[in-house]
Amino acid sequence: MLLKLRIRNFAADRLKVDTLAIAAFQARCRPASHDIAAYLMDSNNLLDAESVQQALLPAPRADVFLSHGAVDREQVLQLAVMLEALGLTVFVDSCLWRNVYAVQQEMDDMLSARRDSPGTHHFHYFKVART
Incomplete structure (x- = not known):
């Protein structure tokens, strides 16, 4: 029931x-x-x-x-x-x-982070938009 x-x-x-x-x-x-x-x-x-x-x-x-x-x-x-x-x-x-936002942040960190600023939350715009 x-x-x-x-x-x-x-x-x-x-x-x-x-x-x-x-x-x-x-x-x-x-x-x-x-x-x-x-x-x-x-x-x-x-x-x-x-x-x-x-x-x-x-x-x-x-x-x-x-x-x-x-x-x-x-x-x-x-x-x-x-x-x-x-x-x-x-x-x-x-x-x-x-939480969907935690998963999205994890994916952005792995797939979209800018390699020229490690340890920060700087991302490539188009890569983040794709994830």
Whole structure:
């Protein structure tokens, strides 16, 4: 059964969730390979969608799927820990998927950085536009 639910005025501070419990939850949710950029930057510029899906986007088997905005991350993790304590399995999207801007920055650093200014964030305009 799928139930779409939005939560408003959630008071996570009342949950009293231990930070170690949150860290343990996050560690359980991370896949072995978490480097999406590596799949996008192989030497042949070839993206094999099936291998990406198998490695990075496993089908979650969970009672509850939590998706959230970046500002709500800590509160959602607290909620996830509490739901697990009730015996539910919980999938939190941000524990598996990285922020798209972090991936883009990693790709720009690798593919578009100007070699004449190492260690800086100076890029070739057209190369950045391509990534």
